[in-house]
Amino acid sequence: MNILERREGAVTILQLNRPEVLNALNAALMEELTDRLAVLAVDEQVRVVILTGGAKAFAAGADIAELHGQTAASVVSAPVINRFDALRQFPKPLIAAVSGWALGGGLELVMACDMVIAGDNAHFGQPEIKIGVIPGGGGTQRLTQLVGKMRAMEMILTGEPVDADQAYRMGLVNQVVPAEDVVGAAKALAEKIAKMPPIAVQLAKEAVLAAPDLPLEAGMRFERRLFALLFGTDDQKEGMQAFLDKRAPHFEGH
Secondary structure, rough: OOOEEEEEOEEEEEEEEEHHHHOOEEEHHHHHHHHHHHHOOOOOOOOOOOOOOOOEEEEOEHHHHHHHHOOOHHHHHOOOOOOOHHHHHOOOOOOEEOOOEEHHHHHHHHHHHEEEEEEEEEEEOOOOHOOEEEEEEEEEHHHHHHHHHHHHHHHHHOOOOEEEEHHHHHHOOOOEHHHHHHHHHHHHHHHHHOOOHHHHHHHHHHHHHHHHOHHHHHHHHHHHHHHHHHOOHHHHHHHHHHHHHHHOOOOOOO
């Protein structure tokens, strides 16, 4: 089993489980991960998902033993690269809890998530250039969006990693916590989000993800349409009535 799963209330924790190879990403693991996310996407009891790895590594990159010997044609036709996009399309908040190494495909997996909690032992990098290739799971695009051209260019062209504090200053992670607290901190964030109205959370995520791809005027129109749609939900009525009543709201996702 490449993915371990446990549920804690409205939060589900998925753990990469190939510790013998530092959670190197192969086709089987990525297929299992995206299959699990497809199930969680339609499970109304699940409001937030945390993705984590082990103490030594979140994921140390792609499984080079599997990639070695591939041809241009086989790589183009392989579904594994497209599975990074499946993570980005997951409709619920997805939080990465990272200890140790997140390199290559591991960093691309992290960047496909919505928020990142890093342990103080975490290191992030795109070292593909050192083995004669470039990032292939979105690294050149998402890293540039997150940290800017100059920093992305340096990380990708040298292959050198950055530590957790550097990643925080660059805007690559949300928080840095002691390594032993990384899942707990991610869970605390997840539980805070899980208390919010789930339809509004999903539409807010959709709007934020659309922002880099839309001109400002088009993005504003998109935001206003989603804003108006929420006035057709029971949670909007409950939230505003609770505010007027000076009580805590109870959101049910309707």
